[in-house]
Amino acid sequence: MDQPTASQRNVDADLLRKHPERYPDLTVTQQYGIAYETVMDIQLAVLRERFDTLVHQVPVLAKLAESQSIGAINDIPDAAPLLFPHSIYKSYPLSLLEKSRFDLLTKWLGTLTSVDLSAVDVSGCVAIDGWLDAMDSKTELRIKHSSGTTGKLSFVPRTLAETEATAKGWRRSFEGFGDEPHANALAGFEDLQVLLVGYRKGALAYPRMMDAAVHWLYGGDENKVIASNPGRMSADVLSLGGRLKAAQDKGELGQLQVSPALLTRRAAFVQEQKAAPQRLKVFFDDIVQRYRGQRVIIVGSPPAVYDLAIEARKAGLTGLFTPDTLASIGGGAKGRIFEEDYKKVICRFIGMEEYPLDGFGMSEMCLGSSRMCPLGNIHPLPNLIPFLIDHKTGALLPRKGTQTGRYGWFDLAIQTHWGGLLSGDRVTMTWDEPCACGRAGPIIHSEIRRFTEIEGNDDKITCAGAMDAHDKALEFIAQQLG
């Protein structure tokens, strides 16, 4: 379906009603070209089907539906009271991790997914990383974790099958709509080398995305991705990093204890940290030697890519790749103050004329990454049902006119856990005035803020800050007497 014909609006709505995860088989132009009435029809059909199935398989959904006295979904607004708060994915007691009770953690996760985890044996696990590995090898889950507020990681029970849509959606995110620039960005996509500035392994959004790409787009060919750090972004270290930052913010650093399990891995962490500058240099030399002047895909967070760009400039190198190189640099600049305009620095490094338009997505989404349109608006993908909730009352705001509230969504591509989530973002949406860019459907205005940021007590380590938190935690472990 890559080459839209004159009948590009002629999509198979019945197929999408059964398999909404196949939206990314359509071009961006096709996806946003579907009449929004049809999009909503598909949304309602899938929503009802998901609820009817999962209410019997996901205990937490059953409990919530019962407490809200919801037995069926007849209309999209009916699902608003069923949006999970995002903290549901970290509603386990932190002490389960500290005491290595991964059996109980697995049991807890089992209340959030339709995948049967009752027979999974994780008794040998002593650390989060080990538990994640065990779940990868013993179940169909590919758990994705957050970077964590105050050191407590969220665990989202995604399945391997679900990550197919994630991989394909990532691919689509490079593509423009209609005759906008990048309309043909995907020509030759499969042949492009991926240069990942960051950790290749781990269960945070980026490494998991790369796992999905290698599995579903590159036929398992790991050579398609070269990472600046082939090692692992450790969930244990990241969790410690979060607790470290929280303790520092409260002036309680002296109270922080590093678990013995983590300390036994200290030598490896110290080695990892020592090798970091050398590794980055090797990566840099490698990509210059092998890919200079070529069209590639650059993936990474703004701080990581920025640091690489500065390295390149020190070496006197600019315009390293072709101007049509694809860049997937997400996560915003939050948490890091750049000395210079990072977008300009990165563009000069790659040789791009313009920095890619910002995207808006959340790691809890299965199929969620989309970019702003050239007019600066965000258009939710058709597989996402947007909700706006009154911040104070919790009531659903009318799905018409222009409204500001807390953003919630239901992702049709999620099949094995409840796809409805309430975010912490304050968003303004216009429901019934289509954007002049030509995309159908409601629009999200570009000014998005976290409610906690507005209150001024946001201690969340953002995606962009994750590497920094990880590295600080490594330093801290290295300082502990082992």
Added chain:
Amino acid sequence: MTKLSNSLPSNWGSTMAKFNVPLILRGKVIEDADVEFGGRRGGSSFTSADIRKHLDRLPLSTPSALRDLHELKFSDIADFLQEVGTCLSFRQNAYLQEAYELSVTTSGLSPQILRGIYETLGQGFGRSVVHQTADKSIGIPYLDGWVGMKLETGGHAWARAFGARAVHIIAGNVPNVAAMSIMRNAVIRSDMIVKTPSNDPLTAAAVARTMIDMAPDHPITKHLSVVYWKGGDTQVEEALYTPAHVDKIVAWGGLASITHISKYIQPGIDLITLDPKLSSTIIGREAFASDATMREVAGRAAVDVGHRNQEACHNARVVYIQTGTDKEGLRKANRFAQYLYDSIQALPPHISGPAVAPDPALAEEVNALKMSIGYYEVVGGGPTGAVIVSQMDEPVDFARLLGNRIANLVPFDSLETPIRSTNAYTQTIGIYPDSLRTELRDRLALHGAQRLVSLGYAGRFANIGPHDGIEPLRRMCKWIVDEEYRPESVALASMT
């Protein structure tokens, strides 16, 4: 010692009345509105004179200028404060009424609770309170003059507690902090500069203006300045925080506030910190002997949790209950949660009410636990409060966020559990029964607890000196020794 309120922009879009916060410099009121400051909770903001224009007059001109205060007798000070207390009658005092009106828009407390506090604010200046504070914290003779003693090693010595040049960076979660700070400072005869907080910018000014109207030339009036500047304003703070101008800084508040003040600390400046604190409760197994006792004890615990909407440091947040953690124990714990929730809901509106400034981060945590399965039971939820029952002997991971009348019951088997959870951040522990209090007090003190009290009385304070593990009034004084030796009775070193 305070838990700073987690305010939120619940007033988006509303237009609030503008308040001007006067600058008060030792008896002189400056009502210019040079600068506008955003208050807490979004919508409200206020104007004030720009202190930077008056920086030269902010510090005390010379330490000798404290002499007038030291010529007063304690009884003069007590008389003066008693009269201030009388003049702080809420009905008649327009300054206090204005402070109340501004507080309604900035505080995490409801109008009813605030009104109750302002109506009784003057009591904190009453003769018996002032006398007990001075006598038990320091000893009135040491305030009034030199107290002499014969030295066992020969010679005589005299000691006296002098006032100092002090800056008080106060908390604003309850208006009492402003009033209490002014009272304490008058007792020890210090020159006082109050740096007011944005969530209570007017109470200290109201007390100062009351003094100015009452006795403009009284030394206590002439040694009280009330200023607002945005904390961290280096131009103001660099000029003020030097040993040439200030001897003592009394700072309430969290790490951010202490961190930026600490860069000014050097020999000659004494920093006294009153850190944010949290409080808890320990309820022994006797409480669960019968249904009637459970209800009665729940009623007492409800006061410690709900008093002043759980905005203060002394409010109970985590409540340890010795029900045991077996099935029967958890059943009792869950039943007790319902009694506690009901009792909190039944508190009268001038004591406690639904959250004025609900914390969305906390609400979200509670919602998630309410939906989750296995480790927590939740009674209630929403703006009226909640009781979360851990189904194991550990508090929730977000225990530090607890507020808005949300308590966490933690069942336990052994008293070691609550003892080990106590640390340097624990201020008050309400305990039932009293026999358990005396049994546990040494252990709890060693672990960091700073105040133990009969269950239900966490909001009452003894005012006998110790506060958060130190004696701030003694620290606020300069303790001076005068010694006399005579060669005929104590040999000079050079002669031995």
